[in-house]
Amino acid sequence: MPEVEKKNWVDKSIILLLVFVFIILAINMPKIQNFDESTLIGTYHSKKLPFASIVFDEEDHHSFYYYNQSETDKGTYTQKTDTTYVINSPKFHNLKIINDKKGSTFKIKIDNETYVFKQTDTIPTIIDNSE
Structure with a gap:
C-alpha cells in the first residue's frame, strides 16, 4: 500500500x-x-532632441518618418545586416544606422551631430498634420 x-x-x-x-x-x-529579434520597427525618441520622433513602419513598405518641431521627413529604410540599416529620404541620403542587438536603441547623425534614439513604443506612431 x-x-x-x-x-x-x-x-x-x-x-x-x-x-x-x-x-x-x-x-x-x-x-x-x-x-532575438533585432528588427527596427516602432517609434523612437532621443533625450537630446526631446521634440523629435523617428518612426519605422515595416508594414508600410519599410517607411521611415522623421518629425521634429520645425520639419518632417519621409522615406524608406532597408536592412543590410542583422543590426545595420540604411535610411533614404530627402533629409537622409543613404544614411547608415546601427541598431543594438535588442532593437531598442540606435545612433543617427542629424545636422552633423550624433544622437541616440531609444524605442518608446513597438507600434509605429505616425503624426498626420494634413488638416
Missing part, C-alpha cells in the same frame, strides 16, 4: 510541475519570441 501512495504522490508532483512550467512559458512567451 505505501508503494501505491508513493506512486500517486509522484504522479501528482509531475502534473503539478508540468502545470507550473506551462504557466511560466505562457506568461513569458511574448518575451521569448522577441528575445
Whole structure:
C-alpha cells in the first residue's frame, strides 16, 4: 500500500510541475519570441532632441518618418545586416544606422551631430498634420 501512495504522490508532483512550467512559458512567451529579434520597427525618441520622433513602419513598405518641431521627413529604410540599416529620404541620403542587438536603441547623425534614439513604443506612431 505505501508503494501505491508513493506512486500517486509522484504522479501528482509531475502534473503539478508540468502545470507550473506551462504557466511560466505562457506568461513569458511574448518575451521569448522577441528575445532575438533585432528588427527596427516602432517609434523612437532621443533625450537630446526631446521634440523629435523617428518612426519605422515595416508594414508600410519599410517607411521611415522623421518629425521634429520645425520639419518632417519621409522615406524608406532597408536592412543590410542583422543590426545595420540604411535610411533614404530627402533629409537622409543613404544614411547608415546601427541598431543594438535588442532593437531598442540606435545612433543617427542629424545636422552633423550624433544622437541616440531609444524605442518608446513597438507600434509605429505616425503624426498626420494634413488638416
